Amino acid sequence: MPTVGVKRDELFAAIGQTFTDEEFDHLCFEFGIELDDITSERQIKQKEQGVNAAIGADDTVIYKIDVPANRYDLLCVEGIARALRVFMKKELPPVFQVVAAKNHAVHRLTVKHGHGLETSRPYVVSCVLRGVTFTQPRYDSFIDLQDKLHQNICRRRTLVAIGTHDLDTIEGPFTYEAQVPTDISFVPLSQSREFNAKELLDHYRTSPDAKHLKPYTDIIYDLPAYPVIRDSNGTVLSLPPIINSEHSKIKLSTRNVFVECTATDITKANVVLNTVIAMFSQYCDAPFTVEPVEITYDRDGHREVTPDLSNRQVVTKVDDIHSMLFGKRPVIDLDVQRICDLCVKMQLAATYLPAIHSIEVQVPPTRSDILHAVDVMEDVGIAYGFDNIPMTFPPTLTVGGGQPLNNLGDHLRNEISRAGYLELLTHGLCSHDENFKLLNRPDDGTSAVVLSNPATIEFEVVRTTMIPGVLKTVQNNKGLSFKDGLKLFEISDVVVLDPAGSDVGAANIRRLCALYTGQTDGFEVIHGLVDRVMQLVGVPCVLDPHHSPTNYYAIVPSASTWLFLYKMRRNVNTDNTPRLFMAVDPTFFEGRCADIVWHRDGAATKLGTFGVLHPQVLHNYELLYPASVVEMDIQPLVLVKMSEKTKKGGGESWVQGDALDRELASLKQTISLCNPIFQGHVNDWCALNQAIVDTEKALFAAPAKPSRASKKVKLVELDRSFNTTPLAKDKDIAMYCIQTISSTSIFQNNINSSVYRLLAQTHGPPAASSGGGSRGNNPDDGRGVDVYVPSAAVSKPVPKAKRMHMDGILHGLPVASNYKLTTTTTDHFAYDAEMSTMNRDKDTSHFRKRDSYSEYVEARARFSKMHSVT
Numbered sequence: 001m002p003t004v005g006v007k008r009d010e011l012f013a014a015i016g017q018t019f020t021d022e023e024f025d026h027l028c029f030e031f032g033i034e035l036d037d038i039t040s041e042r043q044i045k046q047k048e049q050g051v052n053a054a055i056g057a058d059d060t061v062i063y064k065i066d067v068p069a070n071r072y073d074l075l076c077v078e079g080i081a082r083a084l085r086v087f088m089k090k091e092l093p094p095v096f097q098v099v100a101a102k103n104h105a106v107h108r109l110t111v112k113h114g115h116g117l118e119t120s121r122p123y124v125v126s127c128v129l130r131g132v133t134f135t136q137p138r139y140d141s142f143i144d145l146q147d148k149l150h151q152n153i154c155r156r157r158t159l160v161a162i163g164t165h166d167l168d169t170i171e172g173p174f175t176y177e178a179q180v181p182t183d184i185s186f187v188p189l190s191q192s193r194e195f196n197a198k199e200l201l202d203h204y205r206t207s208p209d210a211k212h213l214k215p216y217t218d219i220i221y222d223l224p225a226y227p228v229i230r231d232s233n234g235t236v237l238s239l240p241p242i243i244n245s246e247h248s249k250i251k252l253s254t255r256n257v258f259v260e261c262t263a264t265d266i267t268k269a270n271v272v273l274n275t276v277i278a279m280f281s282q283y284c285d286a287p288f289t290v291e292p293v294e295i296t297y298d299r300d301g302h303r304e305v306t307p308d309l310s311n312r313q314v315v316t317k318v319d320d321i322h323s324m325l326f327g328k329r330p331v332i333d334l335d336v337q338r339i340c341d342l343c344v345k346m347q348l349a350a351t352y353l354p355a356i357h358s359i360e361v362q363v364p365p366t367r368s369d370i371l372h373a374v375d376v377m378e379d380v381g382i383a384y385g386f387d388n389i390p391m392t393f394p395p396t397l398t399v400g401g402g403q404p405l406n407n408l409g410d411h412l413r414n415e416i417s418r419a420g421y422l423e424l425l426t427h428g429l430c431s432h433d434e435n436f437k438l439l440n441r442p443d444d445g446t447s448a449v450v451l452s453n454p455a456t457i458e459f460e461v462v463r464t465t466m467i468p469g470v471l472k473t474v475q476n477n478k479g480l481s482f483k484d485g486l487k488l489f490e491i492s493d494v495v496v497l498d499p500a501g502s503d504v505g506a507a508n509i510r511r512l513c514a515l516y517t518g519q520t521d522g523f524e525v526i527h528g529l530v531d532r533v534m535q536l537v538g539v540p541c542v543l544d545p546h547h548s549p550t551n552y553y554a555i556v557p558s559a560s561t562w563l564f565l566y567k568m569r570r571n572v573n574t575d576n577t578p579r580l581f582m583a584v585d586p587t588f589f590e591g592r593c594a595d596i597v598w599h600r601d602g603a604a605t606k607l608g609t610f611g612v613l614h615p616q617v618l619h620n621y622e623l624l625y626p627a628s629v630v631e632m633d634i635q636p637l638v639l640v641k642m643s644e645k646t647k648k649g650g651g652e653s654w655v656q657g658d659a660l661d662r663e664l665a666s667l668k669q670t671i672s673l674c675n676p677i678f679q680g681h682v683n684d685w686c687a688l689n690q691a692i693v694d695t696e697k698a699l700f701a702a703p704a705k706p707s708r709a710s711k712k713v714k715l716v717e718l719d720r721s722f723n724t725t726p727l728a729k730d731k732d733i734a735m736y737c738i739q740t741i742s743s744t745s746i747f748q749n750n751i752n753s754s755v756y757r758l759l760a761q762t763h764g765p766p767a768a769s770s771g772g773g774s775r776g777n778n779p780d781d782g783r784g785v786d787v788y789v790p791s792a793a794v795s796k797p798v799p800k801a802k803r804m805h806m807d808g809i810l811h812g813l814p815v816a817s818n819y820k821l822t823t824t825t826t827d828h829f830a831y832d833a834e835m836s837t838m839n840r841d842k843d844t845s846h847f848r849k850r851d852s853y854s855e856y857v858e859a860r861a862r863f864s865k866m867h868s869v870t
Contacts, residue, residue: 001066002152003036006077008061010137014081016090028065031087032382033074037064070369072153072271076145078279079366086347087383093347094288096278096309096365101128101291108173109260113299115225117178121240123266124176124229125273125306126293128167129257131285139252142280149272157216160263160272161241163229165248167256170231176262178225186236187246197226197239204242216242229260273307274365311349312363316373319357324377325389334384342383348376404638405510408537409491412512412634415536419529421487421514426469428493429459434468438620440586449495449506462495462506466513467587467629471621474517482625485518485525491634510635511608517627521612523592526628530555530596530610537637539598550602556595588629589614596632608632 012018019027025035039062046054067074074080085091101107109126111117134142146162154160181197188200195203201217204210219241220226229237238244240262250257259276263269277290284290292305321339322331336352339359343350348370349362363370370376381389402410413423429451436443449462463469470488480486491512498507514529516522531541540547542554585593593611597604610630618627 001034001069002075002148003064003066004075004077004080004148005062005064006080007137008038008063011063011077011081014077015084015088017088024063027084027088030382030385031084032068033080034066035063036066038062039064068369069152072149072275072368073278073366075148075152075275076141076279078141078282082282083347087345089345093344093349093364094278094282096281097289098292098307098309099286099289101130105172107258107291107293109229109293109295110173110175111295111297111299112175112177113297115178115180116223117176117225117227118299120178120220120223120225121227121262121264123263123269124260124295125263125266125269126174126258126260126295127273127277127307128291128293129259129277129281129284130289130291131255132257132280132283133285134250134252134254134283136252138280138283139250142250145276145279149275153268153272157241158219159265160261160269162272162276163238163240163244163260163262164250164276165237165244165258165260166250166254167258168254169248170235170237170258171233172231174229174231174237174260176227176229176260178223178227180224181226184226184228184236184239186239188239188243189246189249191246197228200239201242213242227262229262270306270308271368274309274368277307277309278364278366307365309365311365312370314361314363314370314373314376315353315356315358316361316376317356317358320373321359321377321380324374325381325384327392328395329390329392332388332390339380342380343376345383346379348379405635408634408638409510412533412536413491415532416489416512416514416529419487419532421489421529424470424473424488424490425492426466426473426490427459428463428495429454430461430463430468431458432460434472435461435463435465438617439465439467440614440616447496449497464494464496465631466490466492466494466511467631470513470515470629471617471623471627474515474623474627475621478624482518485516485520485522487514487516487525489514509633511631512634513629513631515627515629517623517625519625521592521626521628523612523628526610526630527555530630530632533632533634534596539637542599551600553596553598553607556597557593585609585611587614587617588612596630598636605636607634607636 021035021038028035040057040059041062042054042057042059044062045057065074065080067080074083082091082094086093107126107128109124111122111124113122142164146164149160149162150157154162181201184197185194187194201221204213204217205221227240229240231237235247236245237248237258238260248258257280259273261269261273263272281288281290290307290309292307294303294305296303318336318339322334325334326332336359340350340352343359343361347364347367349364351360351362352358353360359376361370361376370379417423432443432448432450435441435448448464451460451462454460470490473488474486489512491510493508493510495506495508497505499505501507512533514526516525534541534553539551539553542552544552588609588611593609595609596607598607599605608631610632611628613623613627613629
């Protein structure tokens with residue numbers, strides 16, 4: 001929001017009333033603006049330049065007021081004072097008039113096209129303020145308004161540039177044309193010598209005293225011809241958008257002001273001109289009047305008279321106003337007459353139309369922010385007072401949640417990252433060559449959104465493919481190691497033209513793009529990623545013998561689906577119809593690319609293409625190693641959240657989009673596997689934590705008396721001088737729990753029966769109380785140590801863990817070749833030797849102290865190890 005600094009006393013004098021700071025703050029709040037700060041010129045200089053610079057500065061109180069960015073009529077003290085006076089019903093909105101010049105010839109300005117004027121700055125609007133009376137505060141406000149308009153709607157003079165001149169020092173008719181810089185010579189404002197245009201711009205670019213004008217020189221510096229406005233005598237009035245002439249400078253003694261606005265946007269030029277007129281025509285001898293200027297374009301003879309101060313009509317339904325402010329609640333003191341009165345408070349003359357039960361509003365030239373009926377509703381709400389609207393709960397309650405497309409993207413990011421890929425975030429804009437030429441792709445002119453005024457050459461079009469961003473990332477990171485290959489991916493949007501299907505003429509498409517580059521092209525790596533993504537979204541491959549005939553995907557090799565229409569004679573059939581033929585996607589190496597085609601309910605949808613990049617593309621992006629890329633749409637894969645969808649025309653049904661949910665449920669269950677005793681029953685572990693601690697203490701304090709038939713094992717006795725608790729292995733604790741599970745009341749009351757079954761399955765059935773183990777003696781020192789040794793009849797424990805997994809992802813499964821992999825929770829497989837070694841000598845006390853995050857970290861590591869794509 002722009003901040004306007006106005007002197008408090010001048011503002012109160014213009015309003016005709018004084019306020020305390022609190023009262024004025026409340027008034028601003030009611031009107032929809034904000035009193036941001038109360039300061040003075042001394043305080044501002046002291047804060048910005050130091051104490052020494054503030055010596056002798058004025059102590060006049062300054063109000064800094066934040067105004068809406070589209071309220072250009074509030075950028076000066078005149079506009080704020082008038083708006084508040086009308087809001088407080090101290091005056092009615094003014095009526096602006098365009099009057100013909102009396103005793104003067106018609107003011108004319110001719111636009112002479114040529115030298116590129118029609119492409120650099122083709123438009124101009126103008127007017128004359130007759131009989132203006134300036135004072136020092138009015139003059140300062142006049143200059144300050146132009147500066148604020150230049151920074152706001154004029155976009156730092158790139159769209160519109162304002163020039164004001166003393167009409168009594170110049171003579172019409174005037175001309176606006178483009179000339180060679182060396183042919184333009186004049187004395188600019190605040191200078192004492194003459195410059196030609198090129199010298200002047202060089203001076204502004206290098207002089208420390210002109211640093212405030214330096215940014216504007218880039219607008220026309222490189223043009224072959226500069227725009228210039230001259231009078232009938234050839235005197236230079238201004239060099240837009242840089243500087244005016246010293247010859248026509250506005251002074252306090254100026255009575256007649258010639259205003260001209262050159263522009264690249266005619267609409268904004270009219271808004272700027274009308275704003276200047278509305279703010280300062282009140283100081284004319286005939287207030288709120290202005291003299292027109294006739295503009296003639298010599299290229300086509302078109303003529304128009306500026307300014308246009310006519311009102312615009314906007315019709316708003318009364319029911320819409322009531323609905324906007326009160327919803328379905330009863331309307332409180334807001335009838336038709338009250339609505340019209342409230343519109344007047346916002347400088348909008350209103351009339352009731354009973355035939356259509358609507359309000360017709362006359363929008364003055366000062367209110368360029370009123371574009372739609374909803375803007376009128378907003379002004380009515382401001383005038384009514386939002387504080388006067390009763391607060392109630394909304395009639396509907398909603399629960400926030402992620403969009404399905406975003407949820408799918410987040411799930412895919414997690415899974416692809418686990419496969420070893422690094423995620424990227426690249427620009428949505430790129431150069432035209434990067435989007436087409438460097439990828440060996442032609443531009444048919446109907447696919448990319450082109451920026452009309454790009455800031456740099458690197459941001460010319462909105463990308464239609466994400467491949468350039470990925471390739472530029474590799475190009476700018478050549479210092480990385482490519483020995484083991486580099487995997488990158490990005491999930492983001494591209495924009496394509498869609499004039500028929502979108503009201504804005506373009507559409508966003510969410511895509512996945514991944515790249516592998518290294519000493520080999522890695523085509524099989526990208527192929528594996530494609531299979532993994534399709535598995536995650538629950539779409540089987542056509543090669544799967546169990547795939548559904550109504551839902552599967554296929555990798556179609558050979559040529560891609562790029563179709564070209566050639567209407568040349570040799571490509572036209574005998575009946576004058578264009579000939580269609582297939583062509584290889586030039587971005588990829590011929591014969592090393594394939595399409596991803598999804599077949600669902602008899603319809604085939606191409607999701608994307610993957611393959612090895614063409615050597616020319618690698619050369620264009622200065623890549624040193626071969627690379628493979630996949631780019632595919634994920635938007636079609638966002639399926640309706642239904643547990644089942646019945647196929648039309650038959651009784652067969654298939655589950656949609658729940659593969660990722662099953663995978664995440666698998667991960668959640670994997671977290672509970674960290675507990676070596678209960679094998680995943682983490683809830684039971686938490687509930688019986690104290691019981692387990694007591695049981696282990698009992699185990700170490702008074703171990704169960706083993707059977708005489710058990711094998712004696714020679715163990716080194718622990719030194720009793722250390723007051724430490726001896727360590728017990730996982731299987732020992734498990735066997736003891738099995739033996740005591742039927743006799744311990746705590747276990748009988750709390751342990752789930754599945755725990756017992758799982759322990760028995762893992763460590764064997766519990767031994768009889770008479771043969772569960774043996775007590776041995778250490779013959780070396782004669783001191784006996786009671787050690788529990790499992791019975792020889794008990795099979796060697798094999799750590800097992802429940803895992804949910806996807807088909808074809810896990811390696812080294814200890815099952816038969818015809819074992820059918822599923823994603824259910826009933827199947828499990830044995831850990832390999834490495835995992836058994838990892839769990840062999842764990843301290844069980846460590847597990848009692850672990851928090852849920854530690855369990856999650858270990859489970860994630862195990863999960864990633866077994867679900868990685870290699």
